[in-house]
Amino acid sequence: xxxxxxxxxxxxxxxxxxxxxxxxxxxxxxxRLLSKQDYGTFTQTLLAYTVVxxxxxxxxxxxxxxxxxxxxxxxxxxxxxNLLGLAALGxxxxxxxxxxxxxxxxxxxxxxxxxxxRTLLVFAPYALLVxxxxxxxxxxxTMDRYRQVAVYSCVSRFAMLGIAVGACAIWRTxxxxxxxxxxxxxxxxxxxxxxxxxACHVGSWRPTWAGFKEQFVYSLPVGLTRGFGMFxxxxxxxxxxxxxSAEQYAVxxxxxxxxxxxxxxxSSVSSVLLPETTRLNEEGRAAEAVDIWRRxxxxxxxxxxxxxxFFYFMAPEVMTxxxxxDYAESAAxxxxxxxxxxxxxxxxxxxxxxxxxxxxxxxxxxxxxxxxAAMSLVLIRVMGPVGAAWGSFLSLTLCMFPIALWWxxxxxxxxxxxxxxxxxLAIIAAVSLAPAIVFLLRPWVASWPDYxxxxxxxxxxxxxxxLLLDRSGLVSAKTLWSDVRRHIxxxxx
Numbered sequence: 001x002x003x004x005x006x007x008x009x010x011x012x013x014x015x016x017x018x019x020x021x022x023x024x025x026x027x028x029x030x031x032r033l034l035s036k037q038d039y040g041t042f043t044q045t046l047l048a049y050t051v052v053x054x055x056x057x058x059x060x061x062x063x064x065x066x067x068x069x070x071x072x073x074x075x076x077x078x079x080x081x082n083l084l085g086l087a088a089l090g091x092x093x094x095x096x097x098x099x100x101x102x103x104x105x106x107x108x109x110x111x112x113x114x115x116x117x118r119t120l121l122v123f124a125p126y127a128l129l130v131x132x133x134x135x136x137x138x139x140x141x142t143m144d145r146y147r148q149v150a151v152y153s154c155v156s157r158f159a160m161l162g163i164a165v166g167a168c169a170i171w172r173t174x175x176x177x178x179x180x181x182x183x184x185x186x187x188x189x190x191x192x193x194x195x196x197x198x199a200c201h202v203g204s205w206r207p208t209w210a211g212f213k214e215q216f217v218y219s220l221p222v223g224l225t226r227g228f229g230m231f232x233x234x235x236x237x238x239x240x241x242x243x244x245s246a247e248q249y250a251v252x253x254x255x256x257x258x259x260x261x262x263x264x265x266x267s268s269v270s271s272v273l274l275p276e277t278t279r280l281n282e283e284g285r286a287a288e289a290v291d292i293w294r295r296x297x298x299x300x301x302x303x304x305x306x307x308x309x310f311f312y313f314m315a316p317e318v319m320t321x322x323x324x325x326d327y328a329e330s331a332a333x334x335x336x337x338x339x340x341x342x343x344x345x346x347x348x349x350x351x352x353x354x355x356x357x358x359x360x361x362x363x364x365x366x367x368x369x370x371x372x373a374a375m376s377l378v379l380i381r382v383m384g385p386v387g388a389a390w391g392s393f394l395s396l397t398l399c400m401f402p403i404a405l406w407w408x409x410x411x412x413x414x415x416x417x418x419x420x421x422x423x424x425l426a427i428i429a430a431v432s433l434a435p436a437i438v439f440l441l442r443p444w445v446a447s448w449p450d451y452x453x454x455x456x457x458x459x460x461x462x463x464x465x466x467l468l469l470d471r472s473g474l475v476s477a478k479t480l481w482s483d484v485r486r487h488i489x490x491x492x493x
Contacts, residue, residue, distance in 0.1 A: 022154075022157040022158055022160075022161045023157065023161075024322070025161065026161050026164060026165060027254070027322075027323070028322055028323060029165050029168075029169075030042065030164075030165065030168060030177060031250075031254065031323045031324065031326070031327060032324060033165075033168050033169060033172055034168065034172065034173075034174060034177070035247075036246075036247040036250045036251065036326065037245075037246050037247045037250070038115075038172075038173065038174045039174070039250045039254075040245070040246030040247055040248075040249045040250035040253070041113060041115045041116050041119060041174040041246050042119065042174040042177045042178065043249065043250060043253045044109065044113070044116055044241050044246060044249060045116065045119040045120055045123050045174070045178055046123075046181070047234065047237055047238070047241060047253075048105050048120060048123065049093070049123065049126055049127060050230070050234060051230060051231060051234045051238065052093070052227070053127075053131075053230065054223060054226035054227040054229070054230045055223060055224070055227035055230075056089045056090065056092075056093055056127055056131060057086065057089070057131065057134055057223055057226075058085065058089060058216065058219055058220050058223035059218075059219030059220055059221065059222030059223030059224075059225075059226065060082050060085050060086055060135065060215060060216070060219045060223070061082070061086075061134045061135045061137070061138045062138060062219060062222050062226075063082065063138075063215045063218055063219035063222070064078070064079070064082055064135055064138035064139050064142060065138050065141070065142055066218060067082075067214075067215055067218075068138075068139065068142040068143070068200065069142060072202060073202060073203055074202065074203030074204065075143070075200035075201070075202045075203060076197070076200050076201060076202060076203050076204065076205045077203050077204055077205060077206060077207055077208065077211060078200070078211065078215070079135070079139060079196055079197070079200040080205050080206070080207040081207040081208070081211045081212040081215055082135050082139075082215060083132045083135060083193075083196075084207055084212065085212060085215065085216060086131040086132045086134065086135060087128065087131065087132055089127075089131060090127040090128035090129070090130070090131040090132070091128050093124070093126075093127035093128065094124050094125055094127065094128050097120060097121060097123070097124035098121075098124055101120070102117050102118075102120035102121045102123075102124070103117055105120055106120060108241075108242055109241055109242060109246070110240075110241065110242055110243045110244045110245055110248075110249075111244075111245045111246070113246050115174060115175070116246070118175055119174050119175050119178045122175055122178045122179055122182065123178050123181070123182065125182055125186075126181060126182050126185055129182065129185035129186050129189050130185045130189070132189065132192070132193065133156075133185075133188065133189055133192035133193075135196060136149065136152060136192045136195060136196055137149050139196045139199055139200055140152075140195065140196070140199050143199040143200065145195075145199050148195055148199070152191065152192065152195060155188075155191075156188040156191070156192070159184060159187055159188055160180075160181070160184030160185070160187075160188065161184075163180045163183050163184040163187065164177055164180030164181050164184055165180070166180065167179055167180035167183075168180060221359050221362060224362050225349065225352075225359075225361050225362035225365060226349075228362055228365035228366050228369060229349065229365045231369060232365055232368055232369040232372055232392075232395075233392070235369065235372050235373060235376065235388075235391075235392065236252075236256060236333075236372075236376060236388035236389055236391065236392045237249075237252070237253055237256060237388075239373075239376055239377070239380065239388050240252045240253070240380075240385050240388055243380065244385060248385065251327060251329050251330050251385075252330070252333055252385045252386075252388075254319070254323055254327050254330040255319060255327070255329075255330030255331060255332065255333040255334035255337070256330075256333040256334070256337055256388075256389055257334065257337060258337055258340065258341065258344070259307060259311060259338070259341065290351075290412045290419065293346060293351060293419075294419070294420060294421055296346065297345045297346040297420055297421070297425075298345075298421050298424055298425065298428075300344075300345040300346070301342070301345045301424075301425055301428045301429075302428060302469065302474060302475060304341050304342060304344065304345050305342060305428050305429050305432035306432040306435075306461075306462075306465045306469075307341065308338055308339070308341040308342055308432070309432050309433055309435075309436050309461070309465075310457075310458065310461050310462075311334075311338045312335055312338045312339065313436060313439045313457075314439075314453075314454055314457055314458075315331040315334045315335045315338065316328060316331040316450075317450045317451075317453050317454040317457075318331070318334065318454065319331045319334060320450045321450050321451050321454055332386040332389075333385070333386050333388075333389040336386065336389035336390055336392075336393050337389060337393075339393055340392075340393055340396060342429070343396055343397070343401060345425075346420070348361075348400075348401070348404045348405065348408065349361050351408050351412070352404075352407075352408075357411075360407065361404070364400060364403055364404055364407075365400070367399060367400075367403070368395050368396070368399045368400040369395075371395045371398070371399045372391055372392055372395035372399075373391075375390075375391040375394055375395055376388045376390075376391025376392065377391075378391075379391050405419060405420070424474075427472065427474065428469075428474060431465070431468045431469055431472050431474060432465060432469075434464075434468055435461050435464035435465045435468060436461070438457065438460040438461050438464055439457065439461070441457075441460070442457065
């Protein structure tokens with residue numbers, strides 16, 4: 001079973017990593033095709049959907065992980081109920097925009113931006129086209145078709161990249177980039193529906209009101225929880241968008257991002273483990289669910305902690321290499337976001353979902369949101385835009401995680417020490433930080449191009465970190481090399 005979980009996580013993570021890479025490439029291209037003002041307008045347009053998307057989903061995609069395994073005799077009917085709910089919520093977003101929502105949202109920016117009102121109107125159909133496709137991962141993972149998830153993720157994101165970037169390359173306006181997003185969503189939706197339809201093929205397709213109501217009642221707390229969570233995550237961007245110009249927002253938003261690889265890892269682990277830990281908890285085997293959670297967190301830390309150290313020190317070079325020297329100032333929020341990565345080795349919300357306490361985690365998110373808003377408003381006045389990133393980071397470390405881990409410790413075990421392998425995590429953190437001494441060599445290569453400094457420092461730090469992890473017994477370099485060779489040989493054969 002452990003090997004199966006690892007393999008599934010790896011396959012899903014590979015597909016998601018490629019989609020994240022496509023998103024990164026898209027940003028790299030768009031910041032070079034558009035001015036800062038136009039790119040800020042484009043990202044503000046996407047922000048309108050990003051913030052409300054969990055509320056629009058209403059937790060329905062996650063609900064499939066619960067209902068499909070429990071109703072194997074009518075998987076197609078369960079899917080239809082889910083998709084109709086998502087389509088209805090997407091239509092609500094469309095109606096809101098057409099009835100003047102675009103004007104209301106555009107008026108909330110720090111400086112007048114007439115272009116934003118037009119791009120939001122073009123963006124109106126996006127939710128209706130993209131929301132039904134959000135059910136695909138849950139539907140296919142539940143039906144054990146995780147390879148199709150990876151393939152679809154890659155192909156769909158490449159298609160959207162080509163359409164959005166192509167439109168922007170021809171017209172070089174934010175409205176062209178938005179049109180590309182909408183058309184791309186329309187192109188990939190039929191493929192998503194076909195894959196889900198073929199995977200969930202048992203029983204009648206006819207939905208029932210009772211089935212839809214049951215899904216909605218179960219999923220809504222999850223949607224509200226994730227809605228508050230997303231609002232908390234996006235609060236810093238909302239504050240900067242509402243207090244500064246589109247150009248300043250573009251600089252902040254470009255750096256205020258989490259490294260795609262870490263999000264890929266944690267989301268993939270969560271998708272694989274959530275159904276299993278839920279089953280174990282329902283069978284009264286909570287200790288086994290916690291053990292799986294602990295081991296997944298420790299394995300994630302072996303990758304996440306060294307990544308955090310490297311990208312924190314090399315943030316200026318990363319920003320200029322990826323997004324050009326025009327976005328060098330984006331390194332400041334990027335460094336703060338990088339400090340949040342160690343908090344992502346585990347998904348604490350999943351432990352609440354496993355225990356059926358979605359309402360409790362929603363209140364924790366809400367409390368953290370209030371703390372985040374208060375701290376961010378103060379820090380923005382003192383530090384400028386980067387203060388919003390610090391407010392987000394401090395609210396997580398001082399509010400959300402202490403409260404959440406305290407409750408998980410009480411619910412699942414004798415105490416907090418039994419929930420996470422804190423001693424092992426401290427050792428991994430120390431071993432990851434020790435090789436940072438190589439960054440003292442940066443002045444010696446200061447005259448080199450940014451990409452050359454980045455490559456040299458990556459080689460030096462990566463080698464030193466791997467050697468120390470191997471010497472400390474945390475990782476076996478010999479085993480890793482053998483696994484890589486065996487995998488390559490199997491592929492070639």
